[in-house]
Amino acid sequence: MNTDKHSQNLKKEDYLSHIAFDSVIFGFNGKDLKILVLQYHNTGLFALPGGFVRRNESLDEAVSKGVVERTGIDNIYLEQFQTFGGLDRFDSKAMERILKMNGLDPKANEWLLDRFISIAYYALINFEEVNPVPDALADSIEWYSFEELPPLMMDHEEIVQKALETLRANLDRKLLGMNLLPEKFTMRELQNVYEKIMGEPFKRTAFQRKMLATNALIRHEKRFTGGAHRAPYLYSFKTMVKDRS
Amino acid sequence: MNTDKHSQNLKKEDYLSHIAFDSVIFGFNGKDLKILVLQYHNTGLFALPGGFVRRNESLDEAVSKGVVERTGIDNIYLEQFQTFGGLDRFDSKAMERILKMNGLDPKANEWLLDRFISIAYYALINFEEVNPVPDALADSIEWYSFEELPPLMMDHEEIVQKALETLRANLDRKLLGMNLLPEKFTMRELQNVYEKIMGEPFKRTAFQRKMLATNALIRHEKRFTGGAHRAPYLYSFKTMVKDRS
């Protein structure tokens, strides 16, 4: 990862001008729900992982590639949820600072200071599997829970808010929990995912009955964790084609 | 509407390159559900109403303006539902033909032949109120029901399909029926909207009870249509701020 590569990566003629994407990458570890946030070199600026679309790749390909680069894992659940096209959504001053701090010439990369429309996606992953990697312009990428989220650039806080709303609305229509859990998990862990996402507690018995009634779970052996109580069964989701609409 | 104005309207430097929008405008007349489709001059090409985004207007403004121009009415319910960014979604041959047939020079408007990403919106209106107006490049704009839809350009059929899916998914979460009906309507008319959109019949009594239970309807005087039967009440929706997210 050197500066040469950076400037090469951002040649105007390789990309569709005015078009960017941003991703809200949700991670879960059995207990907490967090998202990935980038911090740019020496600027104090925080932002969502994002990128641009090359002329010879589709939008979905560009986003998928970007998310793989940040997380190191392939085959992530991705869902486009909204395109942001406000007049306010460019901050050429901030972008100029970011370029300068990365040793790039703002003049030579003037197209990056112009107005962008951004297509936003959210991704769901089990964050034990992940070793996040900052992008070319950032010096760090970290997991943040919603309570400790730093102030984000431009409209990125609005994007996070909308991502969470969409995730909540989709949660009971699709089986999104599966993407945040390891292969096998207990009913309590599944309930934890749902509660963290929805931000409210559920009744254990009703939750269990409803989940079993969906007929989407396979019961496996019990898991003996060493707790002084009955051991819970492990479950996995019946494999189905993931919906990548 | 003259050719001068057309070419003026499409000056490259006024617009964000690579960015377009398309709109699926649903109309209802108490009986049928239809959408607006454009036909281009002497090309046999059909397409959804769409347009481009000026540098000095937001995406939502651009779309709103475009829909007002086509329908002649302001304050339409509009909802962004998906952005299409496939590699396949430009057809420079077709675009060239459209420009030529409108007396425009493809060379001078080369940016229009390039790849576009399109943000798609759907709109809901009561189509009695509307007198559709073709855009600068089209010679007709007509209402088509889904059964008689002509073959559409590029991925526009996919866009229509997705619009219908989204409308259906949103129907029981939001009160979208209101945008397709006149100010006052009967319970039967409301049920007709729901049935046409969902493509399946509902039980009259359960539908009525559910609608009344939402507490979102105001009951007015009866409507005497001349039928040899009990006259139905008229209802209107309790006014609320329309959700234009």
Next chain:
DNA sequence: TCGTTATTGTAACAATTTGTTACAATAATA
């Protein structure tokens, strides 16, 4: 070995919502 403790799995019952059937109350018309 055998209570004790903290869960988990299930069943039983209650409350709520949704589906179905029945029927009286009309508007027009003959």
Next chain:
DNA sequence: TATTATTGTAACAAATTGTTACAATAACGA
């Protein structure tokens, strides 16, 4: 004034969801 086609409501049934209760354990320590 009887007839016809619909509408508005109520009554009952079925299905879903919410709540409570309780037995079945794993581990631990007396």
